[in-house]
Amino acid sequence: MSFLSIANLAKAFGGKPVLEGLTLGIEKGEILALLGPSGSGKTTALRLLAGFETPDHGRISVAGEEVTALPPARRNFGMVFQHYALFPHLTAGENIAFGLESRKVGKVETARRVAEALALVELPHLIGRKPGEMSGGQQQRVAVARALAPEPRVLLLDEPLSNLDPSLRERTRRELRSAIRRVGITTVLVTHEQEEAFHLGDRIAVIEGGLLQQVGRAEELYARPATRFVAGFIGRSSPLSGTVENVENVANAEGAENAEGEKVAVRLDAGPLWQGIVLGSLATGARVELIARPENLIFGSLEAPNTLTGRVAERRYGAPSATFTIELDGGSGTEIEVLAAANAAEEGDRVGVAPRAEAPLPRVFPVQRTGA
Numbered sequence: 001m002s003f004l005s006i007a008n009l010a011k012a013f014g015g016k017p018v019l020e021g022l023t024l025g026i027e028k029g030e031i032l033a034l035l036g037p038s039g040s041g042k043t044t045a046l047r048l049l050a051g052f053e054t055p056d057h058g059r060i061s062v063a064g065e066e067v068t069a070l071p072p073a074r075r076n077f078g079m080v081f082q083h084y085a086l087f088p089h090l091t092a093g094e095n096i097a098f099g100l101e102s103r104k105v106g107k108v109e110t111a112r113r114v115a116e117a118l119a120l121v122e123l124p125h126l127i128g129r130k131p132g133e134m135s136g137g138q139q140q141r142v143a144v145a146r147a148l149a150p151e152p153r154v155l156l157l158d159e160p161l162s163n164l165d166p167s168l169r170e171r172t173r174r175e176l177r178s179a180i181r182r183v184g185i186t187t188v189l190v191t192h193e194q195e196e197a198f199h200l201g202d203r204i205a206v207i208e209g210g211l212l213q214q215v216g217r218a219e220e221l222y223a224r225p226a227t228r229f230v231a232g233f234i235g236r237s238s239p240l241s242g243t244v245e246n247v248e249n250v251a252n253a254e255g256a257e258n259a260e261g262e263k264v265a266v267r268l269d270a271g272p273l274w275q276g277i278v279l280g281s282l283a284t285g286a287r288v289e290l291i292a293r294p295e296n297l298i299f300g301s302l303e304a305p306n307t308l309t310g311r312v313a314e315r316r317y318g319a320p321s322a323t324f325t326i327e328l329d330g331g332s333g334t335e336i337e338v339l340a341a342a343n344a345a346e347e348g349d350r351v352g353v354a355p356r357a358e359a360p361l362p363r364v365f366p367v368q369r370t371g372a
Contacts, residue, residue, distance in 0.1 A: 001025075001061075003026060003028035003062065003063055004026040005026075006024040006026075006045075006049070006059075007058055007060075008021050008022070008023055008058040009048055009059075009060065010056050010057050011044050011053060011055050011056055017210050018041050019041040019210045022207075023212070024215065026186060026188065029185070030186060031187040031189070031200055031203075032187070032201060033188075033201030033204045034188065034191070035194065035205065035207070036206060036207035037208065040208045041211075042192075042207045043158065046158055046190045049156060050072055050075070050079055050156055051070060051071055051072035051077075054069075062153055063153065075153075076150070076153050076154075077153065077155070077156055078147030078148055078185075079156045080144055080147050080156070080158065080160055081143070081158055082158045082159040082163065083163065084140060084142075084163070085143070086131045086142060086143060091127065091128050091129060092126045092128070092131075092134070092142045093114050093128065095131075096118070096146045098146075099146060099149065100113055100149055100150060103150060105150075113149045113151075117145035117149040120148060121141040121142070121144055121175070122179070136164045137175070140172060141172070141176070144157075144160075144176065144179060144180075148179075153186070154188065155183075155188075156188050157190065158189075158190050159191055160176065160189060161176075161196055173196065174199075176200065177200050197218070198218040202217070203217055204221060206221065208229050208233070213226065213227045213229050214227060222234050224363075227365075236323070237291045237292060237294075237337075238292045238335065239289045240266075240269075240289065240292055241269045241288075241289055241290075242267050242269055242287075242288055242289075242290055243286070244266055244267075244282050244284055245264075245266065245267045245284065246284065247264050247281075247284060248264070261278050261280065262277070262278050263275060263277060264276055269332070272305075272308055274290060274355060276288075276290045276363065277364060278363070279363075282366060288365060288366055288367060289365050289367060290362050291362050291363045291365065292355075293359075296359035297336070297338045298340065298353070298356045299340055299352065300352045300354045302351070303352075306354065307353065307354045308328055308352065308353040308354070309329045309351070309353075310328040310329050310350070311326065311329075311349070311350055311351070312349045312351060313325045313335065313347070315345070315346065315347050318342075321340060321341060322341070323337055323338070324338045326353055336353060
């Protein structure tokens with residue numbers, strides 16, 4: 001059994017489901033990121049864990065103890081809010097001590113824990129400063145120290161870096177992960193930022209529409225997305241519509257990196273025949289979307305077989321490479337992105353685009369029919 005266990009958790013507001021059947025196991029000392037767009041249900045999941053909301057059904061257990069019905073104060077969870085919620089008139093030390101004093105912790109023990117918590121986030125020198133005298137990153141780390149001081153079983157973080165300037169986020173991410181690692185505390189964080197989830201989380205749980213889409217390490221979500229949503233949400237990609245022309249099972253193919261489905265040949269609507277991998281099974285003639293990653297594509301000859309052709313509509317420089325947006329021929333308005341050397345093409349150029357020979361095969365997903 002996992003240290004923190006979430007089983008079939010569900011919540012609706014006004015009769016509208018916000019979270020449906022969430023089941024997750026989080027190991028002791030693990031950092032799990034709940035990642036999803038606004039309205040996906042991730043914040044509701046965090047509030048249910050904290051005890052601020054009551055689930056309609058489902059269970060939450062910590063170290064074998066069910067806490068589903070316990071009020072927040074009895075769960076022994078630490079919480080860092082999006083806006084930190086530091087008292088502006090109190091010093092860093094006093095902010096951290098406030099929660100301990102309300103729990104009737106003695107003065108000597110409180111002083112020890114305050115000093116220890118500030119040392120964990122590497123800010124012992126700020127013990128006498130008030131929030132207005134600190135940077136945003138320092139305030140965030142003091143909020144983490146305050147959450148850690150009561151020695152909670154689980155740390156919950158709600159969009160922990162959303163209030164920081166972009167220039168501060170990368171450094172603060174490193175400092176936050178380092179502090180959590182030093183404590184070794186089981187942590188759940190909510191974020192809509194992929195970079196934040198990838199940097200902080202040991203694993204990432206992607207949520208959309210109240211449903212858990214996939215759980216895994218960042219590399220797994222990017223290279224082997226389990227759903228069409230994950231494929232489009234994680235990283236950059238271009239969906240290309242087409243029809244399955246041929247199917248070949250490669251589940252046991254020697255050396256196949258994507259060996260967990262069927263290899264399919266997809267006749268793209270734009271004309272070329274490209275190979276891909278589909279989870280499960282698809283019949284010949286099925287309508288699909290092939291998800292192309294920009295780094296897995298190359299520019300080639302306009303006359304080469306099975307090459308998409310189009311015009312460079314935009315070039316975004318990102319030293320030493322650039323991302324090129326190609327408007328494909330045919331007048332459909334379909335665009336595809338290619339990551340290439342910055343001098344590979346200029347805006348307005350006519351180019352051919354093909355899969356990189358050594359790249360993993362792209363994911364293919366069936367087109368979901370709507371209506372009767």
